[in-house]
Amino acid sequence: MGVTVADVEIVILPSLDEAGETVAARIAGLVTAKPDTVLGLATGSSPLPLYRALRQRVQQGLDLGGVRGFALDEYIGLPRGDERSYAATIDREVTRPLGLDPARVHVPDGAAADLPAAAAEYEAAIRAAGGVDLQILGIGTLGHLGFNEPGSSLASRTRVKTLTEQTRQDNARFFSNVEETPAHCLTQGLGTILEARALVLFASGEAKAAAVAAAVEGGVSARYPASVLQLHPHVTLYLDEAAAGRLELAEYYRYTYAHKPAWQRDT
Numbered sequence: 147m148g149v150t151v152a153d154v155e156i157v158i159l160p161s162l163d164e165a166g167e168t169v170a171a172r173i174a175g176l177v178t179a180k181p182d183t184v185l186g187l188a189t190g191s192s193p194l195p196l197y198r199a200l201r202q203r204v205q206q207g208l209d210l211g212g213v214r215g216f217a218l219d220e221y222i223g224l225p226r227g228d229e230r231s232y233a234a235t236i237d238r239e240v241t242r243p244l245g246l247d248p249a250r251v252h253v254p255d256g257a258a259a260d261l262p263a264a265a266a267e268y269e270a271a272i273r274a275a276g277g278v279d280l281q282i283l284g285i286g287t288l289g290h291l292g293f294n295e296p297g298s299s300l301a302s303r304t305r306v307k308t309l310t311e312q313t314r315q316d317n318a319r320f321f322s323n324v325e326e327t328p329a330h331c332l333t334q335g336l337g338t339i340l341e342a343r344a345l346v347l348f349a350s351g352e353a354k355a356a357a358v359a360a361a362v363e364g365g366v367s368a369r370y371p372a373s374v375l376q377l378h379p380h381v382t383l384y385l386d387e388a389a390a391g392r393l394e395l396a397e398y399y400r401y402t403y404a405h406k407p408a409w410q411r412d413t
């Protein structure tokens with residue numbers, strides 16, 4: 147058993163495929179020790195290499211049937227079952243291909259008549275599951291985590307948020323156009339996310355470079371919600387070269403990872 151890294155660790159790799167393998171191996175270890183491990187699930191392109199790597203392990207015999215999952219966020223305004231909803235996306239990209247039990251996978255209910263009640267129920271469900279063991283994250287162009295847009299309280303809980311124009315533009319590729327892209331969402335809060343026992347964030351491409359640099363090398367501020375990661379003792383950011391392109395201390399992070407002692411590894 148290795149010594150857990152209590153830190154914000156930055157890992158820069160040529161591509162996120164290798165990161166997917168690394169985190170898939172870590173999840174396999176967690177699930178072997180605790181079959182009902184609680185995973186925090188994220189949509190978006192960034193975690194796809196991880197889901198692919200996990201799928202390969204499932205095909206080789208890894209059983210994720212006992213795993214419980216909580217998605218980060220959901221749009222408001224889409225009918226239940228809409229294929230563009232995050233509930234449908236998680237089902238299509240995670241639950242089915244990885245053989246998770248749909249009854250154990252939860253997504254905030256963006257179609258609820260009483261949204262504050264749905265948010266409170268979601269928080270209660272995470273608590274009742276004993277909290278999230280490993281939270282998977284991407285990062286928005288403006289530095290959001292989940293859908294916690296700039297200005298989000300660093301102590302926020304699951305609630306309704308208004309999406310920025312930038313986020314709607316980024317996500318318009320899943321809709322016919324920006325106007326059709328929902329403007330509101332239900333998202334876990336930054337305070338909720340911080341309670342997960344460990345966080346892994348994936349970011350690729352130049353478009354994320356400014357948000358990544360602000361998250362880990364700037365001050366902790368609601369202006370860049372992902373900067374709240376600096377308050378968590380066990381975070382790993384997996385970045386490709388382009389996403390790491392604006393980090394001042396990139397060489398130091400590379401050195402640190404290349405010289406990571408064998409005893410200092412995540413379990």
Ligand code: GLP
Binds near residue numbers: 286
């Ligand atoms: C969406 C999701 C986030 C995700 C982000 C980045 O807005 N709500 O949870 O991290 O997009 O997406 P991508 O990984 O596709 O760049």
